[in-house]
Amino acid sequence: MSSETRTFDVEEVNDVLIEKTIKEVCAALEEIGYNPINQLVGYIMSGDPGYISSHKESRKKITSLDRTKIIESLVRKYTKK
Numbered sequence: 001m002s003s004e005t006r007t008f009d010v011e012e013v014n015d016v017l018i019e020k021t022i023k024e025v026c027a028a029l030e031e032i033g034y035n036p037i038n039q040l041v042g043y044i045m046s047g048d049p050g051y052i053s054s055h056k057e058s059r060k061k062i063t064s065l066d067r068t069k070i071i072e073s074l075v076r077k078y079t080k081k
Contacts, residue, residue, distance in 0.1 A: 011076070018073040021061050028056040044070060 026036035032055050042051035044067050052059045 014069060015073045015076060018065060018070055019077075021065060022070070024056070025052065025058045025062050028058045029053060031055065043067075 022040070025040070029036040029039050029052070032053060034053065039051045039053075040062075043049065043062065047067060049059050049063050052062050054060070
């Protein structure tokens with residue numbers, strides 16, 4: 001067993017959770033014929049969970065995340081070098 005202390009980057013862990021959730025929600029929305037990009041943008045911009053179907057608990061999953069954190073994660077992903 002290693003005696004080294006491990007550290008975790010909280011932002012990195014959050015980004016992984018956000019990415020996983022967005023992928024699950026997108027897949028569920030596509031499954032029922034919705035355009036997931038339009039639906040997610042509508043939700044993120046307005047805060048209205050009605051943009052996200054309850055299919056496969058998508059609404060519950062996406063509303064469990066802070067919308068500001070979702071935007072931060074997306075910006076961080078596209079500005080990393």
